[in-house]
Amino acid sequence: MIHMKMLKTVIEPLIEAALSEVGINNDHWKSMLAPSRELEQGDLSLPCFPFAKQMGQAPPQIAEAIATAMPPHEAIGEVNAVAGYLNIKASPAWLAKSILHSPSTSGHPFGECQPTGRKILIEHTSANPNGPFHVGRARNAILGDSLVRLHRLFGNEVRAEYYVDDMGKQVGVLAWALANLSSDEVEATLAGREPLNPKWAGKADHQRVRWYQAAQVIRQERADKEEIEQEIGRMVHASEHGDQQVLDDFQAAYQPVLDGMLTTLARLGIGFDTFTKESMFVTNGDVGRLMEQFRSFDIHGTADNGAEFLDLGARGLKGKTEFFFRRGDGSSLYATRDIAYHMWKWQQCDDLINVLGEDHKLQAKQVGMTLTELQQKVPEVMFYSFIKLPEGKMSTRKGNVVFMDDLLEEASEQAAAVVGALRPDYERDQVKEIADAAGKSAVRFNIIKVSPEKGFTFRWEEALAFEGGSAPFIMYSHVRACSILRRCEKEGVDVAEEMAKSDVEIPDEMSSGMIGLLRSLAVHNDVLAKAVNDRRPHLFANQLLHLATCFNAFYRDCMIVVDGEVNTFNLQVSEVARRLMRTGMEGLGIVPIEHM
RNA sequence: GGGCGUGUAGCAUAGCUGGAUAAUGCGUUGGCCUCCUAAGCCGAAGAUCCCGGGUUCAAAUCCUGGCACGUCCGCCA
Numbered sequence: 001m002i003h004m005k006m007l008k009t010v011i012e013p014l015i016e017a018a019l020s021e022v023g024i025n026n027d028h029w030k031s032m033l034a035p036s037r038e039l040e041q042g043d044l045s046l047p048c049f050p051f052a053k054q055m056g057q058a059p060p061q062i063a064e065a066i067a068t069a070m071p072p073h074e075a076i077g078e079v080n081a082v083a084g085y086l087n088i089k090a091s092p093a094w095l096a097k098s099i100l101h102s103p104s105t106s107g108h109p110f111g112e113c114q115p116t117g118r119k120i121l122i123e124h125t126s127a128n129p130n131g132p133f134h135v136g137r138a139r140n141a142i143l144g145d146s147l148v149r150l151h152r153l154f155g156n157e158v159r160a161e162y163y164v165d166d167m168g169k170q171v172g173v174l175a176w177a178l179a180n181l182s183s184d185e186v187e188a189t190l191a192g193r194e195p196l197n198p199k200w201a202g203k204a205d206h207q208r209v210r211w212y213q214a215a216q217v218i219r220q221e222r223a224d225k226e227e228i229e230q231e232i233g234r235m236v237h238a239s240e241h242g243d244q245q246v247l248d249d250f251q252a253a254y255q256p257v258l259d260g261m262l263t264t265l266a267r268l269g270i271g272f273d274t275f276t277k278e279s280m281f282v283t284n285g286d287v288g289r290l291m292e293q294f295r296s297f298d299i300h301g302t303a304d305n306g307a308e309f310l311d312l313g314a315r316g317l318k319g320k321t322e323f324f325f326r327r328g329d330g331s332s333l334y335a336t337r338d339i340a341y342h343m344w345k346w347q348q349c350d351d352l353i354n355v356l357g358e359d360h361k362l363q364a365k366q367v368g369m370t371l372t373e374l375q376q377k378v379p380e381v382m383f384y385s386f387i388k389l390p391e392g393k394m395s396t397r398k399g400n401v402v403f404m405d406d407l408l409e410e411a412s413e414q415a416a417a418v419v420g421a422l423r424p425d426y427e428r429d430q431v432k433e434i435a436d437a438a439g440k441s442a443v444r445f446n447i448i449k450v451s452p453e454k455g456f457t458f459r460w461e462e463a464l465a466f467e468g469g470s471a472p473f474i475m476y477s478h479v480r481a482c483s484i485l486r487r488c489e490k491e492g493v494d495v496a497e498e499m500a501k502s503d504v505e506i507p508d509e510m511s512s513g514m515i516g517l518l519r520s521l522a523v524h525n526d527v528l529a530k531a532v533n534d535r536r537p538h539l540f541a542n543q544l545l546h547l548a549t550c551f552n553a554f555y556r557d558c559m560i561v562v563d564g565e566v567n568t569f570n571l572q573v574s575e576v577a578r579r580l581m582r583t584g585m586e587g588l589g590i591v592p593i594e595h596m
Numbered sequence: 597g598g599g600c601g602u603g604u605a606g607c608a609u610a611g612c613u614g615g616a617u618a619a620u621g622c623g624u625u626g627g628c629c630u631c632c633u634a635a636g637c638c639g640a641a642g643a644u645c646c647c648g649g650g651u652u653c654a655a656a657u658c659c660u661g662g663c664a665c666g667u668c669c670g671c672c673a
Contacts, residue, residue, distance in 0.1 A: 001611090001613075031613080032615080034615075036616090037615080037616055037617090037618090037619095038616065038617080041616085045615085045616085047615050047616085047654085049615075049653055049654065050615095050653080050654095052653070053653085059653085082616080083616055084615090084616080085615085085616065128673070165673065168672080168673055169672065169673070170672090170673065278673095303671070305671075306671095307671045308671090309671085317599095318598075318599055319598055319599045319600095319668085319669055320598095320599090320668090320669045320670095324670085324671050325671095326671080327671045328671060329671085331671095333671070333672080333673090334672070334673045335673090357667090358600080358601070358666080358667055358668080359667060359668060360668090361599090361600060361601085361667075361668065362599080362600085362667095362668055362669065363668090363673095365599095365600095383600095383601085385601070385602075385666065385667075386666075386667080388666085393666095418635070419635090422633090422634095422635065423633090438635085449609080449610095450608085450609065450610090451609090451610085453601060453602070454601090454602065454609080455601090455602060455603095455665075455666055455667095457608085459607095459608085461622090462607095462608070462622085465621085465622075466635055467621085467622080467635060467636090468620085468621040468622060468635095469608095469609085469620065469621040469622085470621085470635085472635055473621090473635065473636090475635085476633080476635050476636070477636090479633070479635090480632075480633065480636085483632060483633055484632050485632095486632085487632040488632085490632095491632095538609095538610085539610095542609095542610065542620085545620080545621090546620090549620090552636060552637070553637075555632080555636085555637090556636085556637055556638090559631080559632070560632060561632060562631090562632095574632095595633085596633075596635070
């Protein structure tokens with residue numbers, strides 16, 4: 001629920017006064033004051049039904065009485081009582097003045113961040129480096145990166161971190177395959193499958209994943225599979241005990257794959273500040289010390305073969321209650337290292353956020369409970385549900401996947417076709433630049449605009465939609481705002497000078513387009529705050545869509561330059577909207593280009 | 597079997613710390629470019645808010661019992 005905070009702050013004392021004059025004295029009403037359902041009626045509304053009993057009057061009467069008792073204020077454009085609701089509409093002139101003149105009271109209407117001083121560490125993606133991104137895995141990266149960007153826009157100091165799984169079975173299999181299988185063997189093993197797309201033949205993530213896939217088959221089928229398993233097991237075991245040679249071999253195997261994956265993410269505008277290797281916590285002794293510490297816990301237990309666990313059932317965990325942190329052979333488990341990793345992360349930030357697939361819910365719960373047991377803070381987690389295809393679950397084995405690299409190519413191509421048709425006079429390079437921006441933005445936005453916990457079915461036609469509720473729609477509104485600026489320059493208007501005027505006359509009568517835009521601008525930063533604090537980027541995505549829609553209506557109703565004359569008020573509002581659109585787009589990873 | 601999540605017009609979604617006539621896009625359909633980019637704007641049609649029960653002045657929203665789908669329940673990562 002998004003309140004128009006700048007209005008709420010001002011009118012709460014006024015309502016308080018009106019209520020006490022009418023004879024209502026309780027504080028419950030503050031939580032009842034809500035954004036109006038009917039935008040025509042107002043910005044904030046107070047349902048008066050709960051007062052009926054106390055007052056012995058019908059709600060419409062009470063609403064009427066409160067409306068009459070409301071003290072006048074310049075912020076209030078209109079007060080009305082309808083069907084038991086007290087509706088308060090902000091005065092457009094006051095909204096305009098607040099937005100234009102006092103950046104400090106309205107957050108940062110010009111899109112400039114005010115540092116909060118809070119340090120946030122966001123870990124996202126952290127995919128195993130064993131193959132290229134498909135759109136399923138990419139939901140994590142897109143969601144995570146949007147959260148990173150939104151936090152930065154909000155003014156937090158953010159570190160985006162990738163946790164590299166550089167040990168364990170998956171990397172072990174990859175390393176074994178690269179060392180033991182020839183190219184011919186790999187291709188023969190994978191003969192029945194989708195071949196490597198020649199376009200990606202030079203990209204290590206696409207290339208090396210074939211070794212990995214072939215190894216998965218061979219481990220099941222080849223006559224010497226037991227020896228293979230032993231060999232892999234030996235390497236994995238060594239890696240878990242911090243054997244540097246094995247870890248180095250592993251890195252040589254996965255690093256090119258990881259680099260390829262990062263290239264894909266970079267195309268989406270996704271990057272990281274730090275990479276932390278899982279093995280670090282084994283080699284530096286943290287994991288060993290942690291496991292020793294667990295032994296002193298009263299919920300510690302030991303299985304028949306010497307494996308150790310914590311009985312989280314004793315702390316209220318339902319279902320699977322034993323949380324194993326050490327194998328019978330004494331080596332650590334993924335979750336154990338994850339706990340060491342979290343303790344390390346907590347030393348470097350005020351807030352910790354992890355972006356995880358819904359399949360990690362139990363594991364995250366176990367880690368969280370164990371951290372509590374260690375008297376550590378529990379990280380915030382953003383869970384998302386998986387992306388599937390219309391044909392069903394994504395599966396590399398069945399060839400039922402859409403690679404991110406392919407999606408981006410396709411998006412760019414389709415966008416180029418649209419731009420080419422719409423702007424026949426553009427140069428080829430310009431078309432390509434616009435198409436790349438529109439393509440990647442559309443792909444990102446398509447995923448961010450829906451709430452993470454909702455199951456998501458990938459459809460080409462939706463991912464590549466360039467109208468309606470898409471990124472290009474927002475980009476287009478922004479382009480219009482940029483176009484206004486260019487028009488001003490062409491007319492010889494000194495925009496900086498126009499913007500600096502602080503005594504612009506604010507008209508009494510405004511068009512619906514202007515009023516709508518002012519209202520959207522007024523809640524913009526409230527939505528950003530909510531999206532950041534609740535970890536729900538889609539709220540901000542919808543706000544940006546709303547802002548763009550409102551801008552389009554404003555664009556229709558409010559000319560900025562007429563007959564060479566500039567309307568300063570309209571220009572100033574347009575510029576606030578432009579900057580907010582621009583920073584908002586950056587906050588979601590939409591590329592804010594100036595021509596389309 | 598147990599835990600967690602999801603179920604809203606033909607389709608995809610928003611709304612879910614209870615409040616008015618359930619919002620948006622696609623699709624369907626009717627209009628708008630001598631005027632700052634029509635990737636746009638304005639209008640119309642289209643909803644048993646999965647089903648049953650309960651709480652409440654008021655339920656898409658909260659509780660409860662079903663159903664469907666997703667996901668987890670490894671000494672894997």
